[in-house]
Amino acid sequence: MAMDDYYVHPTAVVEEGAIVGEGTRIWHFAHVRRGARIGCSCNLGKGVYVDVGAIVGDEVKIQNFVSVYRGVEVGSRAFLGPSATLTNDLYPRSFSESWEVVPTVIEEGASIGANATIVCGVRVGRYAMVGAGAVVTRDVPPHGLVYGNPARLRGFVCTCGRRLEKVVRMKLEEVVFRCEHCSREVVVSRRDYERMILERALRR
Numbered sequence: 001m002a003m004d005d006y007y008v009h010p011t012a013v014v015e016e017g018a019i020v021g022e023g024t025r026i027w028h029f030a031h032v033r034r035g036a037r038i039g040c041s042c043n044l045g046k047g048v049y050v051d052v053g054a055i056v057g058d059e060v061k062i063q064n065f066v067s068v069y070r071g072v073e074v075g076s077r078a079f080l081g082p083s084a085t086l087t088n089d090l091y092p093r094s095f096s097e098s099w100e101v102v103p104t105v106i107e108e109g110a111s112i113g114a115n116a117t118i119v120c121g122v123r124v125g126r127y128a129m130v131g132a133g134a135v136v137t138r139d140v141p142p143h144g145l146v147y148g149n150p151a152r153l154r155g156f157v158c159t160c161g162r163r164l165e166k167v168v169r170m171k172l173e174e175v176v177f178r179c180e181h182c183s184r185e186v187v188v189s190r191r192d193y194e195r196m197i198l199e200r201a202l203r204r
C-alpha cells in the first residue's frame with residue numbers, strides 16, 4: 001500500500017489492508033480498520049473511526065468523532081457532521097449470540113447534521129439533508145430535508161443545500177422545484193412530495 005499518495009497524521013492508525021484513495025487526509029487520532037475502503041480526496045477529522053468493511057466514496061467529508069461502522073456505505077461527496085452517529089444493530093444486547101449487521105446507505109452528496117443519529121437499515125437519498133440532532137428511523141428520499149425526533153420529512157433541498165420553496169411544474173409522477181439561490185431545477189417524485197405534505201402537518 002503506497003503511503004505517499006494520501007496523508008495520515010502521526011497519531012492516526014491506518015491498519016494494514018485498509019484501502020485509502022489518493023489525496024485523502026486522515027487527521028489526529030483517527031482509526032481506519034483493515035478491510036475498510038475509503039475513496040480519493042476525502043477528509044477524516046479528529047477521532048473518526050472507519051470499521052472493517054465500511055465503504056466511503058470519493059470527496060467525502062467526515063467531521064470530528066464520527067464512527068462509520070461495518071455495514072455502512074457512504075456515497076461520494078457526502079458530508080457527515082461532527083459527532084453524527086451511525087449504528088448497525090437493530091437489537092443491541094451485550095450478550096446477544098446472533099448479532100446481525102443491518103446495512104445503512106448514505107447516498108451521493110447527502111449531508112448529515114451534527115449529532116444526528118441514523119438508525120441502521122435506512123437509506124438517506126442523494127443530496128438529502130438531515131438536520132442537526134435528528135433521529136432518522138426511516139428512509140429519506142433524494143433531496144429530502146428531515147429533522148426532529150423522530151425525523152420527519154419537512155421539505156426538500158437543492159444540490160446547493162438551500163431549501164426549495166418554489167414549485168414550477170407539477171406532474172403526475174414528479175414535482176419540479178426551482179432553487180431561488182442557484183436557479184437549478186430539482187425534480188422530486190410526486191410520492192415523496194405527498195409524503196412531505198403529510199409529515200409536515202404532523203405535530204411530531
Ligand SMILES: [Zn+2]
Pocket residue numbers: 158159160161162179180181182183184
Ligand atoms: Zn440551489
